[in-house]
Amino acid sequence: MSDAQGVRTLAARELELIRTEFAFPLRERIVTNNAASTQPPLALFALLRDVSETYENVHRGQSDASIRTTEMFEASFDTIATWINAPSRRTLSMHRSTTEAINSVMYSLMADFRDGDNVVTTLMEHNSNYVPWHALCREILPRFGRSVQCRLARFDHETGELDLAHLASLVDERTKLVCCTGGSNFLGTKPPLDAVRAIASASGYRRPDGTRGSLLLVDAAQRFASSRVDVEALDADFLAFSFHKLLAPFGVGILYAKESLRESMPPFLYGGDMIAEGQVYPDRVEYNELPWKFSAGTPNILGVIASAQALRLLVDLVGADPGRAWFRTDDALAPEAVDEAMSTVAAHAGFLTQRAMEGLSAIDGLHVYGPPLGAERTPLVAFNVRGHSPFDIARALNAQGVESRAGCHCATLAHHELGIEPAASCRVSFTVYNTREDVDLAVAAVRRAVASPEAFRQAPPADVLRDPAPLA
Known part of the structure; x- marks a missing residue:
């Protein structure tokens, strides 16, 4: 209807x-x-039971079971990329939660902060999109002798709307990063991210590659669960979300990052699958290709498969494409x-x-x-x-x-x-x-x-x- x-x-x-x-x-x-x-959904638990019959590690074996599990795991990244309109799986990394995904941005960018830089976030954020930046500015970087500010934009107490004028007043040519929720988990506010993007882009901050403008990180945990998220339209540099807010079990968060950033940023964690096969020497280590450069250790294989399949099941449940069933397939998902x-x-x-x-x-x-x-x-x-x-x-x-x-x-x-x-x-x-x-x-x-x-x-x-x- x-x-x-x-x-x-x-x-x-x-x-x-x-x-x-x-x-x-x-x-x-x-x-x-x-x-x-x-x-x-119950169907996800049945799927996990069936997958477990041929369960194996990914990227670590030549058995049929390992090959099939790897295919399902990698196809899950493609499903997720399509769901958020990301250019490819190369822009994604898997984490335990939105919280860990945001922390990974903080640690990967940490060495790039210069003395006198600042981070701008808002008073309506989830703690996970404020406390890491508070820790960076008040606890971590001071140990290296660097002074970086964390600034907080106000919101309207009556309507819960983000005060864009105040946000703009806080962003300047030393603002390396602007962090903003895509949807408040208390106020329910959905800030106009296009306006936030424009403010960040106009900052004049000089990036290491010579381009100008502040980076934008969006905490999309609530937005992802209740509306279409299109990273190309949002033009976010980073976007984080978790699947347990949209029908999947606990334990899988995703960080989207523009591919140019992925290529230049150091990994968040080191070891295991993020290393190029056989490329460890006493004097150098070569990293794996994207997106596996950001996939240290054995990943949450079943969690990632279940999360991607939850998206496909949702399409089937609401009858979005009555001509076919998407669940339990690896077919290219129709946007x-x-x-x-x-x-x-x-x-x-x-x-x-x-x-x-x-x-x-x-x-x-x-x-x-x-x-x-x-x-x-x-x-x-x-x-x-x-x-x-x-x-x-x-x-x-x-x-x-x-x-x-x-x-x-x-x-x-x-x-x-x-x-x-x-x-x-x-x-x-x-x-x-x-x-x-x-x-x-x-x-x-x-x-x-x-x-x-x-x-x-x-x-x-x-x-x-x-x-x-x-x-x-």
Whole structure:
């Protein structure tokens, strides 16, 4: 079905079929903590079981099993490249998480920072896109006698929008790097990355190769999970994200970097597959070709395969290309199928988010943070209720079978900036398998928690969570 703007959204029957691919509905869980991690489809576990029958290491054997596993592993990089419209697999490196991917940028660039340089990031960042730069400027580089500043751009306290004028005032000819979230995991803000790119490009910073302009790093963890990410259109120098926020199991993050940077940057980790075959001598070491130059040691082979296949399965689940099935193939993924799939996910999750905001905003004393009702945002709603602890609210939701999250959501700077004490809020978040009923049950649970807090103060977890029935 389509909405008034012509964007295809998921019908009830489609959602019913999608949910049969997951375990959580069988346990009657109301999963609304998807901004932290989504639930993996059962088909992925079946895939991993089947792959394990011929499981072998990659790039380290001549057996049929090793050759086939290597083919699947390398094809996964091609799938991921297509998904984000990267030119090729040569621009990608695999990491354990978005956090590690961002840290790899910090360590690879560390030696290039000159005395007097600065890094500009924002007060709305996930800790992983601030703390590494804080550590670089306050702890690491001072040990080498270099003084580098870390500057923080403000955001509007009412709307959560990035203050572009303040950002521009912080960027100058000594700004080596601008770091910006693609979607706040607390405020829900989606900064205009084209404007951020323009500010970074106009800085005049002289790079080692003689070109001018600041590098741009985008933390796309939330943006990747809820909308189409096109690295060519964004023109980001670096872009990091994780798959556990879009249906895959834990343990795989990706860093995209422009190929010219990949070629010139030193590796993040050393040893194993990042070394060219047989090219280690007492006086020199030759590195492997891209992308394996940034693949030290034995990688998370099954995790990478499952992550790429999760993308293909998503295309099938939302019916983005009804003429064929992409899951369990290594065929070149059609970009238009990716566009359709993520447009559907964005429309569906966006509809649920607006519905949640409408319901929650009607509760007396409840304040929603970030962009107002009707404005574009990532599919999450963070809120506090006057006179109520967000942790008590989350525990009361859990007692009613609704899974949420209370805390700073790793956006500690933004909580402090808003004067929230303690630095915490309650958050519900949605993805492709959530329903209107999930939203309405979550809103009703918040309403009951606010109206009768004592009823949940000592309440045990919901029966279905404490003693779930065995899966069929």
